[in-house]
Amino acid sequence: MITDTNHLTSLREQFAALRAQGLRARDAARKLALSEGDVMAAHAANQMHPDVAEHSLYTTMPLDSDWVNLLQGLENCGPVMALTRNDSVVHEKIGVYRNVSATGLMGLALGPEIDLRLFLSKWHAGFHVVEHTPKGEQHSLQFFDAHGRAVHKVHARPQTDLNALEALVQRHARPEARPVFMPGSPLRPPILADDRIDAPGLREAWSAMNDTHQFFTLLRKFEVDRAQSFRLMEGVHTRRTPLVSVQWLLEAAAGTGLPIMVFAGNEGCLQIHTGAVHRIEVMGPWLNVLDEGFNLHLRHDHVAESWLVTKPTVDGPVTSIELFDEQGQVIAMFFGERKPGKPELPAWRALAHQLAQGPVTVAQTEAA
Template sequence: MTLSIEEIRAAKQAAPKARPRELARDLGIPEAALCAARIGQGATRINVTPDALIPRLTALGPVMALTRNESCVIEKVGVYDDYRSGAHAALVVNEEIDLRLFPAHWVYGFALEEETERGVKRSVQIFDAAGDAIHKIHLREESEVSQWAGLVDALRLPDQDPVLSFAPRKPTEAAKLNPEKLADLVAGWEALEDTHQFLRLCSKLKMNRLGAYRLAGAPFVRPLANEAVEQLLHQAAEQAVPIMVFVGNAGCIEIHTGPIRRVVETGPWINVLDPGFDLHLRRDHIAETYAVVKNTARGPAHSVEFFDAEGGLIAQIFGVLRAGEAAVTGWNSLVADLPGARQVEAAQ
């Protein structure tokens, strides 16, 4: 049953503190429909083509950048400096805000203002064709609020119709492997000079990331216990080992590089709660975990990568190769000590 704009507004008013993603799921509508229903009541449809939007965000000063998938949320505080345009993939690259943007998925966007107990909350929110959130930018107390109205006016679309048309959500691609191409996979893997070459190798062999990991085996891939992710975060914090965390969806990947300090468990969530960086991970969504090594010009890149029950990539954690030999050695030791999947099975 399709809800009317009035029904969506009433549901939002009845649950003012509900998280938008959860409220949309309960109502059986895309999250973007919640935003669209507020057009004329604190929401404005805007142009979210990255070339139009991202350079204008710099003027807002420090903001919070949020990217998520169903199982993991990453939040970084910083300024949207150093935007690099690209038709297929655009970039924001600086110490705090490090993003990979895929413009084809940036379909709907809104500038939102909402009255709260702490004052007016302002954000820019981007959604894909299915109405699922791609990326969000939240203003903070230290943001340049004086620049907000100009940004909204510059990006406002002529069409402010609150009724949007959404495409069906694309299902997650399950593991795709091609056992007949194992020898080619091994040869291609050995020839890697950059981690970015890996997905091109998989595509050439008609596989995907998870399929290749299941097929390859040692010395490239080691299946890990799913509890290994929790152990890794705790030990990286305790030993001050810098890490790179990649969290994303089809339209955006957000990256944290550096040490982590405070790791906290709350129900099914494991959280990193540091100044300028938060990570929220649903441990109970992790279905498969792998330690992976790929060759690069700087040396082998060791990562821990984990997937949900449908085969979707939740997140990847790498060491920081540019951080120096001691940091790389510390990271590689952490990964080597993680329990393998068979170790846990045997213990049970």
């Protein structure tokens, strides 16, 4: 934790200068060899003289760790933008937080727009962040893991009830808190060599699944990494697809109105979009969905592996397209829209299997 006043002042000034150059907060923090959480902690209002705070780019307020009650309180604030990201994708949804609950350290938000899976053991610190811009104050709630990496953010929109948001912040504010973050990134658990995995047992257990949620238990049981399991089951339950298949997938779904599910996140939060996508644009290395209520920004140059995956369920096979980076980390996952108790859409299954063969045109998808 940085406590030297002069150092903090210099840090805030350098950060503001980098932001003025157009860098996003995450990238500006990296330029300073700090985590984003470190930078938010350095802008805590109680560490600044009121005159300094008035002219600071950011002022922040540490929050308590009653994550579920805090997120439940967002419902009264009306529409907001939920943002979850990893190094390769940003997933943004506008809507109202509804039906937030948790069992132990596993949480959910189950609304028609904002649909989250929360892994609360990874949530370490939260802040109310006020960014002072020429267009006025921009309010957000930002949550970080123990290494200062953002796990989830909530941004106020023009429709947000700022009075309700301020009241929520006041209930959870902890001005005396001094969040501390560990330097560096967490070490990934070691991955067993392929020849140490019981591949026949994995194949048999995979074939015996009747619910997609059993897959996580299967990975733990056989001590196998997700990407590794796909490689070991190649030709049985998985097939490689072209690395650019995600662009074809989105363009084909947009061209036909096929409703899909887009999963993206990190170790602390998984965010889900369900529905059609419409406006697909490529801007440099970014593949974008730019729809009202849903934005996706995906670094397609980060995709090192793309897999067609089939998992058996009581409702029939469930098919996904799953993307990984060079480190074997999940970037994003795509499914057809489905509900428990109903089979997946035949049009989605046809599209997903066509992707494994090569480029897909809208006409081909309509014919399927």
